Amino acid sequence: MTTRRLAILLGLAISFGSSPAATLHVAQAGDATSMDPHSLNETMQLGFLGNIYEPLVARDKTLALTPGLATTWRRISPTVWRFSLRKGVTFHDGSPFGSDDVVFSFKRAMGDGSDMKPFTSGIKEVRKVDDLTVEIETLEPYPILPDVLSEVYMMSHKWCEANKAERPVDKRKGVENAASFKTDGTGPYRLKERQPGSRTVLVRNAQWWGKAEGNVDEVVFTPIASDPTRVAALLSGEVDVIEPVPLQDIDKIKADPALKVMQGPELRTIFIGMDQKRDELKGSNVKGRNPFKDRRVRLALYEAIDIEAIRTKIMRGAATPTALPLAPGVNGFAADLNKRAPYDVEGAKKLLAEAGYPTGFEVPMNCPNDRYVNDEQICQALAANWARIGVKIDLQLESKSIYFPKVLRRDTSLYLLGWTPATYDAHNVLLSLLQTPSATTGTFNLGSYSNPKVDELIGRIQSEVDPDQRLRLIHEALKLQQDDVAMLPLHQQALAWGMKRGVTLVQPADDTMPYKWVNLK
Amino acid sequence: MSWFILGRIVQGMVVMLVVALVSFSIFQYVGDPITSILGQDASESDRTQLRAELGLDKPAPVQFARFLARAATGDFGLSLSQGQRVSSLLAERFPATFELASLAGLASLVFGIPLGVYAALHRRSVGARLGMAVSLLGVSVPTFFLGILLILVFSVHLHWLPSFGRGDTVDVGGWSTGLLTLDGWRHALLPASTLAAFQLALVVRLVRSEMLEVLRADYIRFARARGLRDRRIHFRHALRNTLMPVLTIVGLQFGGLIAFAIITESVFQWPGLGLLFIQAIGTADVPVMAAYLCMVAAVFIVINLLVDVAYVLVDPRLRRR
Numbered sequence: 001m002t003t004r005r006l007a008i009l010l011g012l013a014i015s016f017g018s019s020p021a022a023t024l025h026v027a028q029a030g031d032a033t034s035m036d037p038h039s040l041n042e043t044m045q046l047g048f049l050g051n052i053y054e055p056l057v058a059r060d061k062t063l064a065l066t067p068g069l070a071t072t073w074r075r076i077s078p079t080v081w082r083f084s085l086r087k088g089v090t091f092h093d094g095s096p097f098g099s100d101d102v103v104f105s106f107k108r109a110m111g112d113g114s115d116m117k118p119f120t121s122g123i124k125e126v127r128k129v130d131d132l133t134v135e136i137e138t139l140e141p142y143p144i145l146p147d148v149l150s151e152v153y154m155m156s157h158k159w160c161e162a163n164k165a166e167r168p169v170d171k172r173k174g175v176e177n178a179a180s181f182k183t184d185g186t187g188p189y190r191l192k193e194r195q196p197g198s199r200t201v202l203v204r205n206a207q208w209w210g211k212a213e214g215n216v217d218e219v220v221f222t223p224i225a226s227d228p229t230r231v232a233a234l235l236s237g238e239v240d241v242i243e244p245v246p247l248q249d250i251d252k253i254k255a256d257p258a259l260k261v262m263q264g265p266e267l268r269t270i271f272i273g274m275d276q277k278r279d280e281l282k283g284s285n286v287k288g289r290n291p292f293k294d295r296r297v298r299l300a301l302y303e304a305i306d307i308e309a310i311r312t313k314i315m316r317g318a319a320t321p322t323a324l325p326l327a328p329g330v331n332g333f334a335a336d337l338n339k340r341a342p343y344d345v346e347g348a349k350k351l352l353a354e355a356g357y358p359t360g361f362e363v364p365m366n367c368p369n370d371r372y373v374n375d376e377q378i379c380q381a382l383a384a385n386w387a388r389i390g391v392k393i394d395l396q397l398e399s400k401s402i403y404f405p406k407v408l409r410r411d412t413s414l415y416l417l418g419w420t421p422a423t424y425d426a427h428n429v430l431l432s433l434l435q436t437p438s439a440t441t442g443t444f445n446l447g448s449y450s451n452p453k454v455d456e457l458i459g460r461i462q463s464e465v466d467p468d469q470r471l472r473l474i475h476e477a478l479k480l481q482q483d484d485v486a487m488l489p490l491h492q493q494a495l496a497w498g499m500k501r502g503v504t505l506v507q508p509a510d511d512t513m514p515y516k517w518v519n520l521k
Numbered sequence: 522m523s524w525f526i527l528g529r530i531v532q533g534m535v536v537m538l539v540v541a542l543v544s545f546s547i548f549q550y551v552g553d554p555i556t557s558i559l560g561q562d563a564s565e566s567d568r569t570q571l572r573a574e575l576g577l578d579k580p581a582p583v584q585f586a587r588f589l590a591r592a593a594t595g596d597f598g599l600s601l602s603q604g605q606r607v608s609s610l611l612a613e614r615f616p617a618t619f620e621l622a623s624l625a626g627l628a629s630l631v632f633g634i635p636l637g638v639y640a641a642l643h644r645r646s647v648g649a650r651l652g653m654a655v656s657l658l659g660v661s662v663p664t665f666f667l668g669i670l671l672i673l674v675f676s677v678h679l680h681w682l683p684s685f686g687r688g689d690t691v692d693v694g695g696w697s698t699g700l701l702t703l704d705g706w707r708h709a710l711l712p713a714s715t716l717a718a719f720q721l722a723l724v725v726r727l728v729r730s731e732m733l734e735v736l737r738a739d740y741i742r743f744a745r746a747r748g749l750r751d752r753r754i755h756f757r758h759a760l761r762n763t764l765m766p767v768l769t770i771v772g773l774q775f776g777g778l779i780a781f782a783i784i785t786e787s788v789f790q791w792p793g794l795g796l797l798f799i800q801a802i803g804t805a806d807v808p809v810m811a812a813y814l815c816m817v818a819a820v821f822i823v824i825n826l827l828v829d830v831a832y833v834l835v836d837p838r839l840r841r842r
Contacts, residue, residue, distance in 0.1 A: 033602045196610070197797060199686070199792070222686060222790065229669075229684060229685050232685075233676075233685050236677045236683070238683055408568070439564055
């Protein structure tokens with residue numbers, strides 16, 4: 001027994017001697033900004049709160065729909081859905097869950113200050129039928145209603161009233177709201193302690209209606225933004241799970257016999273968008289015309305991308321190249337369309353010459369440097385790829401808080417973006433990224449791609465009731481935009497979680513970490 | 522005397538106003554908080570509406586006036602990302618930073634002064650030369666590098682000390698302290714050492730050079746001539762006079778410790794003000810950033826004021842006008 005080993009044992013004894021059994025220590029790069037389930041539509045926030053609050057319709061390990069607080073649902077007319085609620089469910093404060101809470105929660109999610117409106121905008125009214133039955137009436141036939149409800153969490157009407165939290169916090173009025181830092185859900189865990197940005201503790205809800213598959217009694221969550229510190233916390237054994245593992249540290253963690261790395265596909269697709277509306281590109285040396293309006297130019301850029309190099313060199317294998325704006329886990333994915341245009345520099349040069357740019361042209365490109373995995377390096381690689389066909393990129397790398405307002409003003413000619421459809425359905429992808437921009441459509445179609453046929457298909461997909469027919473329409477729209485080269489799809493980045501060997505858990509592709517499926521040995 | 526202090530307070534207020542203006546104008550360029558408040562699916566009209574309701578569409582001077590009027594009453598509004606009062610967020614985080622800075626400041630004095638004295642008295646010895654070389658390293662090694670090095674050695678390899686966070690804290694009248702638990706001390710050791718490194722090196726070098734200066738002074742020579750013992754000369758006469766400027770500088774540096782704890786705090790995920798500030802930058806949480814900058818400026822001004830007053834009290838020459 002060396003002194004060093006003794007010291008390790010001593011250290012471990014000190015670190016873990018006092019904590020109860022089955023405490024999971026988690027460190028993630030980000031924190032849930034608020035404990036209010038309706039305040040922000042963001043992956044980290046909704047994923048974390050999914051341990052405390054629950055939706056009517058939940059998602060299982062493969063992201064397929066599964067009964068949540070509703071046990072069954074069916075459509076009783078083209079626009080009316082009826083949900084039967086689960087019997088005997090109680091909130092963490094002991095009060096029973098029923099239709100009144102559902103009606104209230106929808107009102108809250110649809111009202112002022114809520115960021116959940118994208119999910120609820122198709123809803124006309126939520127009605128109580130009896131204590132355990134509700135009806136949801138939609139404005140138009142809405143075949144994917146259950147899909148969009150999986151992130152609309154149910155709150156207690158009574159608790160919200162008692163805590164003056166009938167609405168999400170109104171940051172404009174400067175009045176705090178208890179729901180930002182206290183909770184009363186129905187989920188498998190309840191909130192024990194909340195220190196924003198530093199420490200959040202959850203404990204198991206012994207009264208939870210579901211069957212416990214995991215054995216974690218307590219979760220201590222710490223956001224650690226600094227990459228080396230987060231990795232060190234895992235290497236030193238202070239935390240059980242970290243997310244994400246920086247790509248450059250994956251091998252180091254794999255090499256440690258006490259640790260492992262779990263990688264899996266994520267739903268987010270990274271792609272390049274191009275301004276196809278302006279008559280002259282901003283910041284380009286081509287005057288009087290917009291090269292990106294020419295399909296041949298867009299295709300040339302596509303064919304010049306060395307996607308394999310990006311996958312192996314920049315993403316270190318942790319990416320799946322794609323030819324579509326959606327991931328395989330998204331409803332509507334079309335495997336037969338997922339074939340990229342070939343990587344062909346000579347062909348790309350020819351296309352550019354045919355389009356009238358034999359020597360290429362200059363154009364600025366906007367790129368975030370702290371939003372997606374290795375976003376900055378991807379953009380630099382693309383700039384190098386395109387330099388080979390004479391397209392000179394003036395790369396503008398910026399922090400996300402500057403990048404997003406700029407591209408959202410459509411103050412861009414060429415940009416890199418990532419998209420996860422919040423509904424796990426292709427309609428959201430088409431509506432947000434590919435429909436002609438208007439007040440409610442194409443909100444992230446920042447290059448203003450526009451094809452009336454695609455628009456028409458998106459409208460039909462929205463209300464098509466027959467699943468097979470709907471899928472056909474989706475594929476048709478995907479094919480059309482692909483033929484147009486509406487965007488340059490790159491890849492789906494991979495999730496990478498680091499953990500101790502004794503941890504088993506489920507890694508859903510939507511980048512959430514449900515603690516109810518975690519087992520500690 | 523009171524006129525002097527009053528004058529200093531007025532000066533301090535002018536400085537505060539300038540800081541407020543500078544921080545406010547910087548924030549016009551950090552980006553738009555709207556995108557981080559609203560999620561990706563919000564519509565353009567939602568964005569415009571929120572911008573109007575937050576007053577972000579008003580001209581900058583109007584926004585600044587509103588900011589000043591509310592800041593004067595300590596009201597910095599709600600954090601745009603967390604929806605909680607900025608003042609309570611700051612109050613929650615202040616003890617962590619204060620304790621970290623105090624520990625670091627104290628450590629730099631406790632270790633720095635004896636080392637400095639030793640280096641001055643035995644300046645040709647191997648130990649003193651080695652000490653000076655190491656202190657040069659202390660002044661020049663970047664904080665984040667030192668922090669990560671310490672984590673690597675003491676947390677990852679030796680498993681002696683925790684690598685992040687503050688550990689168990691005890692709430693004493695609204696002030697959360699980590700100094701009453703063993704766990705709290707274990708967590709504080711690495712970050713406090715990291716933060717102290719620069720200060721320590723500074724104190725050692727300062728004490729050494731001041732002491733060398735003082736030892737050359739006439740009254741020391743006279744003391745020697747009187748046949749006083751070295752011990753008495755060094756610690757009774759020389760050290761006391763050495764410490765005056767050292768304490769002044771260390772006092773002023775305490776403000777710096779609080780302000781520059783940002784890097785140490787983000788390396789060790791120490792839940793203090795600096796970390797709050799970094800997190801606020803990530804989300805363009807302007808109210809938090811503004812309040813933080815104003816608070817740091819206030820700390821600096823108060824410490825400066827105290828040092829000035831102390832000087833007047835100690836040095837009679839400054840009292841005459």
